[in-house]
Amino acid sequence: MEYIYMFVNEGKEVIYVGKTKNIKNRIRQHFGKEGHLEKEAYLLTTSIYYSYVPSANEARIYELYYISKYQPKYNLVFGDGGEISFELPELSFSIFILNQEIKFNNLFEENEYLTSKIELLEKEKRMMERKIEEFSYQSKKIKSDFLELVEANEKLHKYNSELKNLIEINGLEKDTLSNFILSFTEKVSYRRVKMKYLYVDDSGKEHYFKTALELESFFGDSAQKIWLNVKNDKMNGKLKKINRVLTLDVNGNIIEFYDNAVPKY
CATH class of the missing domain: 3.40.1440.10 (GIY-YIG endonuclease)
Known part of the structure; x- marks a missing residue:
């Protein structure tokens, strides 16, 4: 059967x-x-x-x-x-x-299957919770960075407005400001320089030199002869050793000079 x-x-x-x-x-x-x-x-x-x-x-x-x-x-x-x-x-x-044995086995298998499925769902749940937590943190950080950027832009706009107002209030237009800077640069560019040599040319113009190198550069090919003569004081007054401090502008023009001793800097 x-x-x-x-x-x-x-x-x-x-x-x-x-x-x-x-x-x-x-x-x-x-x-x-x-x-x-x-x-x-x-x-x-x-x-x-x-x-x-x-x-x-x-x-x-x-x-x-x-x-x-x-x-x-x-x-x-x-x-x-x-x-x-x-x-x-x-x-x-x-x-x-x-019968009871078969029912028990069936329930056991069902429980084993459901337990495995629950564990899988729990694992997926934990993964989703971590992703949500990470996304929440990133979202908060992005929001914070965005707010900082907005605040920085607002401050920059405020500073620009204040600067513009100050310039307008003080009447500092571009040309005026440029002239002021140029004038200030010229004033601070005056300098006092110790001179060691003085040469008076045939027209009576005075030429001052800080170093022997400048002197040699001025006289060119005859520099060596001039240098030897100035050492022996045989230039008849045209080239003298001096101890003089001159005030020069940015172009090297003499503003004033002193014959007294060189001041200590």
Whole structure:
């Protein structure tokens, strides 16, 4: 004797069809650790129906017949998957009552499945919480940076306005300000310089030199002769060694000079 059995879900849909010689052992195997279907198939099963046939050949034919008829979700594909074109007399099915052991195994498997799913959801939840926390921090930082930028722009605008008002109040137009800067530069550019040599040319113009190098540069090719003569004081007054401090402007023009001793700086 062989058995044909079917798993049915809450919506009365056949989700699996099988055959076996021992219906109790086979159901126990399904809902125990030896079940070869996806766990979801057992969790969705709300009723089990079974019927018996006289031989293994008939059981094989009826199994293919009901698989072709109901197209159960969790059955493997048989052959080319085509439908059977003939009809068989319908079997009379009975409800298989799950005993306590099978129910316990089913609940154990369901609990194991749900526990695993809960752990996965908890992990995803923690990841989302971290992302939300990071996004919140970044959002606050962006908001803070934006507020600082707005405040800085407001201060810059305020400073620019104040500067513009000050310039207008004091009447410092561009040309006036430029003249003031030029005048100030000229004044601070006056300098007092110690001179060591004085040369009076034929026209009576005085030429002052700070160093022998400047003197040599002025006289050109005859510099060596002039330098030797000035050492021996033989220039007849045209070139003299002096100890004089002159005040010069930015162009080197003499503003004033003193014959007294060189002041200490």
